[in-house]
Amino acid sequence: MRRARTWLPGLLLVAPSIVAIGVFVYGMLGWNVQLAMTDKHSEVAEGNFVGLKNFIDIWDLERWHLSVNHAILFTVVFVLGALVLGWFLAFLMEKGIRGEGTFRAIYLFPMAISFVATGIVWRWLMNSGTGERAVGLNRLFETIGLPQWAWFRDPDWGMAAMAIPAIWQMSGYVMALFLAGFRGVPEELREAARVDGCTEWGVYRHIVLPLLRPVTLSALIILGHISLKVFDLIVAVSGKQIITDVPAVFMWVAVFDSQDPAKGATIATYIVLSVAIFVIPYLIWTVRKDRRS
Amino acid sequence: MKAVRLTLLLAFVVVFLIPIYVLLATSFKPLTEADPSQAWALPQTWTLEPWRVAWEKLAPGIWNSVLLAVPGSLLSCALGSMNGYVLSKWRFPGADLLFTLFLFGMFIPYQGVMIPLVELLVGLNDLFGVQGVFYGGLPGLILAHVVYGIPICTLIFRNYYVTIPDELIEASRVDGAGMLRTYWSVVLPVSGPAIAVVIIWQFTSLWNDFLFAVFITGPRSWPTTVMLNNIAGAQATPYSQQMAAAILASIPTMIIYVLLGRFFMRGLMAGALKG
Numbered sequence: 001m002r003r004a005r006t007w008l009p010g011l012l013l014v015a016p017s018i019v020a021i022g023v024f025v026y027g028m029l030g031w032n033v034q035l036a037m038t039d040k041h042s043e044v045a046e047g048n049f050v051g052l053k054n055f056i057d058i059w060d061l062e063r064w065h066l067s068v069n070h071a072i073l074f075t076v077v078f079v080l081g082a083l084v085l086g087w088f089l090a091f092l093m094e095k096g097i098r099g100e101g102t103f104r105a106i107y108l109f110p111m112a113i114s115f116v117a118t119g120i121v122w123r124w125l126m127n128s129g130t131g132e133r134a135v136g137l138n139r140l141f142e143t144i145g146l147p148q149w150a151w152f153r154d155p156d157w158g159m160a161a162m163a164i165p166a167i168w169q170m171s172g173y174v175m176a177l178f179l180a181g182f183r184g185v186p187e188e189l190r191e192a193a194r195v196d197g198c199t200e201w202g203v204y205r206h207i208v209l210p211l212l213r214p215v216t217l218s219a220l221i222i223l224g225h226i227s228l229k230v231f232d233l234i235v236a237v238s239g240k241q242i243i244t245d246v247p248a249v250f251m252w253v254a255v256f257d258s259q260d261p262a263k264g265a266t267i268a269t270y271i272v273l274s275v276a277i278f279v280i281p282y283l284i285w286t287v288r289k290d291r292r293s
Numbered sequence: 294m295k296a297v298r299l300t301l302l303l304a305f306v307v308v309f310l311i312p313i314y315v316l317l318a319t320s321f322k323p324l325t326e327a328d329p330s331q332a333w334a335l336p337q338t339w340t341l342e343p344w345r346v347a348w349e350k351l352a353p354g355i356w357n358s359v360l361l362a363v364p365g366s367l368l369s370c371a372l373g374s375m376n377g378y379v380l381s382k383w384r385f386p387g388a389d390l391l392f393t394l395f396l397f398g399m400f401i402p403y404q405g406v407m408i409p410l411v412e413l414l415v416g417l418n419d420l421f422g423v424q425g426v427f428y429g430g431l432p433g434l435i436l437a438h439v440v441y442g443i444p445i446c447t448l449i450f451r452n453y454y455v456t457i458p459d460e461l462i463e464a465s466r467v468d469g470a471g472m473l474r475t476y477w478s479v480v481l482p483v484s485g486p487a488i489a490v491v492i493i494w495q496f497t498s499l500w501n502d503f504l505f506a507v508f509i510t511g512p513r514s515w516p517t518t519v520m521l522n523n524i525a526g527a528q529a530t531p532y533s534q535q536m537a538a539a540i541l542a543s544i545p546t547m548i549i550y551v552l553l554g555r556f557f558m559r560g561l562m563a564g565a566l567k568g
Contacts, residue, residue: 011379024441032405105554118539176558176561176562229403275400
C-alpha cells in the first residue's frame with residue numbers, strides 16, 4: 001500500500017461526495033425505514049416505535065392490493081414488450097441497412113422527452129370515448145374497422161394499456177443496447193460456425209443469442225427498476241385515479257392528500273425493497289466481473 | 294430479405310411518429326375544429342393561438358427549468374469530474390467498495406428518500422430562517438439533483454478517465470505536480486467528450502424530472518414538467534393548448550437530442566448501468 005501522503009489528497013477531494021451519498025442515500029433510506037416503523041400517521045403525531053406493524057397492516061387495504069397488482073401487470077407487459085420490440089428492431093438493423101442512423105434516431109428520440117409531455121398525447125390517443133365521442137386511437141380504429149377499447153380505464157387490463165406509452169418511450173433504448181450487443185459478436189465466430197455447416201438460424205441460435213445474454217440482463221434490470229417505481233407516466237396519463245394506481249402514486253397520495261408520513265414511508269420502503277432485491281445481486285455480479293477482467 | 298426488413302423498419306417509423314403527428318396537428322387547430330370527428334385531420338385553418346396561450350401559461354415554468362437545469366448540470370459535472378479523476382487515477386484504499394456503494398445510489402427509487410429529504414429541506418429553511426428556498430424553492434431542488442446525480446456522473450467520468458494512460462499522470466507527478474495541478478493541466482484539458490456527455494445527460498434528466506419537483510417545489514418555483522401537468526390536468530384546457538404546451542416543454546431537450554445526439558447516446562450507454 002502506498003503511503004498515506006499519496007492517497008490522502010484524493011480521499012479529501014472525494015470526501016464531500018462521500019458525505020453527501022452517505023447522508024442523502026444511505027442515511028435517508030435508513031431514516032425512511034425508521035419512519036415506516038412508527039405510528040406517525042399525521043404531521044403532528046409523535047411517532048412511537050411500532051415495529052413492522054405498518055408493513056403488515058397495509059395488506060389490509062384494498063387499494064394497496066390493487067396498486068401492487070397493477071404494478072405487476074404493468075411491469076410484465078412493459079418489460080416484455082420493450083425487450084421484444086427493442087430486440088426485434090435491433091435484429092432488423094444488425095446487418096446494416098441504408099439510413100440506419102436515421103432509423104436509430106427516430107426510434108430513440110422518445111427517450112429525450114419527459115413522460116409528462118408524452119403522457120398528454122397518449123391520454124388523447126388512449127381516450128376511452130367510443131362512437132360519436134371517440135377521439136384518438138378509438139376513432140382511428142373505428143375508421144379502419146377495428147374494435148374500440150376502454151384502454152387504461154379497463155378495470156382488468158388497463159395497466160397493460162398503460163404500458164404502451166412506456167414501451168414506445170423505452171424500446172429505442174433497448175434497441176440501442178442490443179444493437180451494440182449484436183455488433184460486439186465477432187464476425188469470425190459467425191464465419192467459423194458457417195464453415196462448420198451451421199445454418200444462418202443455427203448461427204443465431206448457438207452463437208449470437210448466448211453472447212447477447214449479458215445485454216439482455218442489463219436491459220432487464222434497467223427496465224425492471226424503471227417499471228417498479230413508475231410515477232410520472234401514470235400521473236400524466238390518468239392522474240391519481242384508483243383504477244391506475246401503483247405504489248409510487250399511492251405513496252404520493254399518502255404523503256400529500258392523507259398527510260400520513262408513516263404510511264408513505266412504508267410504501268416507499270416496499271418500493272425500495274422490490275428494486276433492491278434484484279439490483280443488489282446484479283451490482284455485486286457486475287463489480288466481480290469487472291474485477292476479473 | 295433486405296426489402297422485408299426495410300419495410301418493417303419503415304412501418305415501425307410510422308407507428309413511432311404517430312404521437313408526434315397528433316401533437317403537431319392538434320396544436321395548430323382552432324377551437325372550432327375541436328370536434329372529435331376531425332380528430333385525425335390536419336387543421337383546415339392553421340392558428341398559432343394555442344401556442345400563444347400555452348406559452349403564456351408555461352413561460353414561468355420554463356424559466357424555472359432553465360434556472361434549475363443549467364446550474365444543476367454544471368455542478369454535477371464539476372463533482373463528477375473530480376470524483377471520477379480520484380477513483381481512476383488517485384485511488385485510495387477502499388476506493389472499489391466506495392464506488393460500488395455509489396453505484397447503488399443510481400438505482401434507488403427516489404421514493405425511498407423523499408420523505409426524509411423533504412423533512413431535511415424544511416429543516417434547512419428553519420435553520421437559515423428563510424422560506425421557499427430549500428423546501429419550496431429551486432436551490433433545494435438543485436441540491437437534490439446534484440447529490441443524486443453524483444453516482445451516474447462519477448461513473449461516466451471514471452469510465453472515461455481510465456482510458457487516459459497512467460504514464461501521463463506519472464510523468465506529471467515526476468515533474469513535481471500535485472494532484473490538483475495534474476488534474477488541471479493534464480486531465481481537464483482532455484475531458485471534453487466526458488463533460489459533454491455528463492452535461493447533456495444531467496440537463497435532460499433535470500429538465501424532464503417530475504418526481505423531485507412535485508415533492509420539493511412550490512407554485513413559484515414549479516419547473517416546466519409540473520406546470521405542464523397542471524395545465525393538462527385542468528378540465529378547461531383545450532387539447533390544442535395541451536399539445537402546444539407539451540411541445541414547448543420538450544423543445545430544449547429535443548434540440549439537444551438532434552444537435553448532440555452522439556453524446557446523448559454515449560450517456561445512455563454509460564447509463565446501461567442506470568436508467
